[in-house]
Amino acid sequence: MTTSRVLISGAGVAGPALAMGLRRRGFEVTIVERAPHRAPAATRWTCAAPAPKS
Numbered sequence: 001m002t003t004s005r006v007l008i009s010g011a012g013v014a015g016p017a018l019a020m021g022l023r024r025r026g027f028e029v030t031i032v033e034r035a036p037h038r039a040p041a042a043t044r045w046t047c048a049a050p051a052p053k054s
């Protein structure tokens with residue numbers, strides 16, 4: 001049986017969480033991170049809420 005390998009870019013919250021799930025399913029996972037240190041907060045902000053009506 002062959003082992004599928006996955007490369008994940010980014011060691012924020014999502015990257016390691018995805019890696020854990022994939023490892024449990026038998027994938028060989030490598031995470032790369034461009035920042036020299038773990039950021040204390042996110043590097044981006046996503047807001048899906050609609051703007052309030054005026």
Ligand SMILES: Cc1cc2nc3c(=O)[nH]c(=O)nc-3n(C[C@H](O)[C@H](O)[C@H](O)COP(=O)(O)OP(=O)(O)OC[C@H]3O[C@@H](n4cnc5c(N)ncnc54)[C@H](O)[C@@H]3O)c2cc1C
Pocket residue numbers: 009010011012013014015032033034035039041042043044045046
């Ligand atoms: C100021 C602020 C406060 C917040 N407070 C909260 C809170 O209180 N509670 C809450 O639930 N959420 C909060 N959030 C939101 C939460 O932090 C994000 O939703 C979450 O961090 C997103 O995780 P992520 O792994 O997708 O991205 P990120 O945490 O942004 O991580 C992405 C990682 O990928 C790396 N990367 C990017 N490009 C590359 C590349 N080409 N190669 C290698 N690595 C790369 C980055 O360096 C980074 O380490 C906050 C966000 C901000 C900005």
